[in-house]
Amino acid sequence: MRYSRVLSRSAAPLAAVALPLVLAGPSAAVAGISVSTxxxxxxVVTSACAQNNGSWGTASLLGSGQTSFTQGRQVALSGTTVSQSAAWSAVAPGxxxxxxxCSNGVSAGTQSVIVSAAAATPTRAATPSPSRGVAGGLGGSARDYGTLTLGAGAALVGxxxxxGAWFLRRRPKPHRRY
Known part of the structure; x- marks a missing residue:
């Protein structure tokens, strides 16, 4: 006699493994910065910084000839855990x-921008390579999940x-007739 499996019964362990992976969300990533004029x-807007001692960090606007962070016009970042921003007004064309x-000393990113009195055109410069992964998510956005969220996701996957292994061990064995 031939033993045949039911597909739905063998697909259950796959569903049990795949569901937590789908619900776990994107992995931790550095979001970089977005500059507009x-x-x-x-x-400038970023989501890469975490608050440290009441400060999110500092943004610096460097003109031509300025090479270090401290030489530029510095503004403290303000915002929430989702998004931090800074702004400069009355910037001369150039x-x-x-x-x-960020307040922990890590660079969230660097970007060049052209300011003109009539219209502003942002241009991308070399951005730093991510230190904690690749920016992902919808539309290039990323969210940095904390240790508790990642631990809960790992527990679900485990x-x-x-x-799945327990289910596969409890499957009925084929009966043989001699």
């Missing part, structure tokens, strides 16, 4: 470099693997 106003340094 409106007329003579320049603004090419500038915006650099963001329990799904154990449940």
């Amino acid at each position: 409106t007329g003579t106003n320049v603004s 090419t500038y470099t915006v650099t963001v340094r 329990s799904a693997v154990i449940a």
